[in-house]
Amino acid sequence: MESFLIKGGRPLRGEVTISGSKNAALPIMAATLLTDEPCVIRGVPNLSDTRFMAQILKSLGAETEFKKGTLETRAKKIQGYADYDLVRKMRGSICVAGPLLARLRKARISLPGGCVIGARPINLHLKGFESLGAHIEIVGGYVHASAKRLIGATTFLGGRAGSTVLGTANVMMAGALADGVTVIESAACEPEVVDLANFLTAMGAKIAGAGGPTITVTGVKKLHGAEHWIIPDRIEAATFAIAAAATDGEVTIKNCRSEHLRAVLDKLNEAGVSIQSREGNLVVRRGKKLSTADVTTLPYSGFPTDVQAQMMSLLTLAPGISIITERIFESRFMHVSELTRLGADIEIEGPSAIVKGGRPLSGAPVMASDLRASAALVIAGLAAKGETQVNRIYHLDRGYERMDLKLRKLGARIQRVEEK
Numbered sequence: 290m291e292s293f294l295i296k297g298g299r300p301l302r303g304e305v306t307i308s309g310s311k312n313a314a315l316p317i318m319a320a321t322l323l324t325d326e327p328c329v330i331r332g333v334p335n336l337s338d339t340r341f342m343a344q345i346l347k348s349l350g351a352e353t354e355f356k357k358g359t360l361e362t363r364a365k366k367i368q369g370y371a372d373y374d375l376v377r378k379m380r381g382s383i384c385v386a387g388p389l390l391a392r393l394r395k396a397r398i399s400l401p402g403g404c405v406i407g408a409r410p411i412n413l414h415l416k417g418f419e420s421l422g423a424h425i426e427i428v429g430g431y432v433h434a435s436a437k438r439l440i441g442a443t444t445f446l447g448g449r450a451g452s453t454v455l456g457t458a459n460v461m462m463a464g465a466l467a468d469g470v471t472v473i474e475s476a477a478c479e480p481e482v483v484d485l486a487n488f489l490t491a492m493g494a495k496i497a498g499a500g501g502p503t504i505t506v507t508g509v510k511k512l513h514g515a516e517h518w519i520i521p522d523r524i525e526a527a528t529f530a531i532a533a534a535a536t537d538g539e540v541t542i543k544n545c546r547s548e549h550l551r552a553v554l555d556k557l558n559e560a561g562v563s564i565q566s567r568e569g570n571l572v573v574r575r576g577k578k579l580s581t582a583d584v585t586t587l588p589y590s591g592f593p594t595d596v597q598a599q600m601m602s603l604l605t606l607a608p609g610i611s612i613i614t615e616r617i618f619e620s621r622f623m624h625v626s627e628l629t630r631l632g633a634d635i636e637i638e639g640p641s642a643i644v645k646g647g648r649p650l651s652g653a654p655v656m657a658s659d660l661r662a663s664a665a666l667v668i669a670g671l672a673a674k675g676e677t678q679v680n681r682i683y684h685l686d687r688g689y690e691r692m693d694l695k696l697r698k699l700g701a702r703i704q705r706v707e708e709k
């Protein structure tokens with residue numbers, strides 16, 4: 290297993306180019322199952338998750354070729370069965386359920402099970418499928434979904450923490466080939482949902498309202514092949530912006546859409562970080578001094594839960610009390626104990642973490658527990674005095690394309706090593 294060895298205390302300087310979005314790519318890759326014609330998806334980041342999704346498409350019978358950021362697929366003849374061994378490795382694979390049900394009127398998908406950040410049930414996905422007339426059974430850890438016909442209907446997808454991103458994606462894809470009109474209420478508004486809707490529209494789907502809380506899908510008989518460029522990864526952009534501020538550096542972030550980052554940029558501003566837009570790029574540097582900020586994670590366009598951990602690393606450096614409240618996932622504070630190992634002072638009170646910031650961090654060996662927690666530990670290691678070893682970086686490789694290479698180009702002293 291690999292780790293990162295980081296010598297901290299050096300400001301990041303220079304330019305970084307953001308890769309395509311993992312969370313837009315995964316459902317769009319799954320959507321290619323909706324047609325038997327060739328599809329070409331460009332700007333797909335080379336990550337263990339996207340390589341894995343390509344494997345899943347292949348296991349379902351699709352021809353796929355994934356190289357240099359371009360995925361070419363043709364799902365001429367496919368089967369409706371995705372087994373446990375595949376699905377358990379990546380929860381995002383649940384988004385093949387909608388396309389399989391739509392195309393084959395049946396799907397047998399392993400239940401994804403929980404993960405370290407929360408129970409992550411799929412009841413809303415199944416509710417959406419049932420509202421379109423699908424019969425759902427859970428047998429032996431598998432969801433068996435089948436329908437003679439899928440009939441458009443209105444379905445409310447709001448849950449415990451508000452809308453569901455992949456649930457919205459799945460029902461949108463099932464509705465694309467249903468008879469009649471599907472209306473998704475309390476739909477997720479994330480840019481990744483909009484990017485999927487744009488790809489489906491390019492395939493001939495009729496979708497209105499993506500990006501807002503009500504999405505209307507008018508079913509069509511058949512979808513055709515299409516080409517698409519994936520949007521830049523807003524979570525990667527936010528991660529590099531925070532790393533620039535945490536190391537008191539100055540970084541130009543290229544290929545990012547600031548309109549997708551409003552809530553993050555607003556909070557960074559509040560925390561004393563200077564952000565300028567220059568020729569379509571963002572230039573990020575720490576202002577005079579860091580200030581405290583209270584953060585609550587919410588569905589889009591609120592502050593993204595996928596940036597909560599990274600923001601916590603930054604706020605450990607801001608003198609005073611910052612309160613971070615996690616409203617989306619019930620156990621997404623795994624990074625707290627590891628940041629404490631680096632000298633941070635953080636207490637967890639229910640859904641909130643109370644960060645007493647300002648104490649300098651010092652390097653130590655730490656353990657990554659999930660994708661965004663590992664990014665937070667890398668940022669803290671870059672800001673800390675001395676050496677930090679971040680173990681189990683396979684978590685990070687799931688969602689960041691060659692982060693170590695990009696950081697070294699910004700002057701970071703970071704190496705990928707075999708874990709001792």
Ligand code: EPZ
Nearest residue numbers: 312381409410411412413414448450453454455595617618
């Ligand atoms: C997507 O997951 C992202 N993953 C997650 O990013 C992200 O954290 C999440 O959206 C929220 O923004 C991908 O796009 C591949 P949800 P998703 O359904 O769709 C509850 C990362 O770091 N819920 O919007 O699985 C659920 O438990 C990952 O890149 C139900 O109760 O998340 C959670 O509390 C991590 N029932 C909340 O809703 C359901 O049927 C939001 O989950 C579905 C969800």
